[in-house]
Amino acid sequence: MPDVFEKLAKIFKDFPGIGPRQARRFVYHLLGRSESQLKEFSDLVGELKKLVKTCSLCCRFHSSGAAVCAICRDKGRDRSTLLVISKDSDLSAIEQSGVYKGLYFVLGGTVPILEKEPERKIRIRELLAQILERVKKDKLREIIISMNVNPEGENTASYLRSRLEKLVKEHSLKLAAPGRGLSTGLELEYSDPETIKNALERRSGV
Numbered sequence: 769m770p771d772v773f774e775k776l777a778k779i780f781k782d783f784p785g786i787g788p789r790q791a792r793r794f795v796y797h798l799l800g801r802s803e804s805q806l807k808e809f810s811d812l813v814g815e816l817k818k819l820v821k822t823c824s825l826c827c828r829f830h831s832s833g834a835a836v837c838a839i840c841r842d843k844g845r846d847r848s849t850l851l852v853i854s855k856d857s858d859l860s861a862i863e864q865s866g867v868y869k870g871l872y873f874v875l876g877g878t879v880p881i882l883e884k885e886p887e888r889k890i891r892i893r894e895l896l897a898q899i900l901e902r903v904k905k906d907k908l909r910e911i912i913i914s915m916n917v918n919p920e921g922e923n924t925a926s927y928l929r930s931r932l933e934k935l936v937k938e939h940s941l942k943l944a945a946p947g948r949g950l951s952t953g954l955e956l957e958y959s960d961p962e963t964i965k966n967a968l969e970r971r972s973g974v
């Protein structure tokens with residue numbers, strides 16, 4: 769049986785952005801916790817998949833216990849705008865900037881360049897259905913596509929534009945992209961609130 773220490777360190781090393789040294793520090797950190805703190809930690813990890821679900825509207829992860837998340841339920845949000853992002857951490861970064869008050873849709877991935885089956889990489893069918901429903905129910909007016917500024921992000925945005933073209937025309941929707949405040953190669957989730965705020969405020973039609 770592999771050493772418990774090494775086994776845990778290997779699990780942490782697989783986390784995004786974590787190297788072997790950091791992974792070992794995490795294990796030392798856990799060794800310094802009390803039994804009850806470790807129990808709470810392992811219980812939460814054990815229940816994670818059961819308690820956290822994807823919202824039936826925006827597809828983001830949430831643990832409110834309801835089918836629809838708190839943002840989608842919030843009556844104070846501007847229902848005429850839908851911001852499309854690739855992953856949950858992008859949504860958190862934008863929420864923290866405090867500038868955006870509309871609704872979201874989480875694609876759950878990106879489309880790699882030369883991908884033969886983009887439908888399998890992102891929730892495109894769900895997005896199209898969601899837009900149609902929001903047009904009818906919420907008088908949706910504008911869709912903002914906010915992808916990372918890198919080749920895969922650009923590829924995803926252009927795929928989205930082509931798939932949305934028909935719907936956008938049919939319902940006279942506005943299709944927009946954030947302004948170039950976000951510099952090349954920078955990931956949305958690591959951008960500071962001020963940068964996100966400027967980019968969203970200076971968005972333009974595409």
Ligand SMILES: [Zn+2]
Nearest residue numbers: 823826837840
């Ligand atoms: Zn939601």
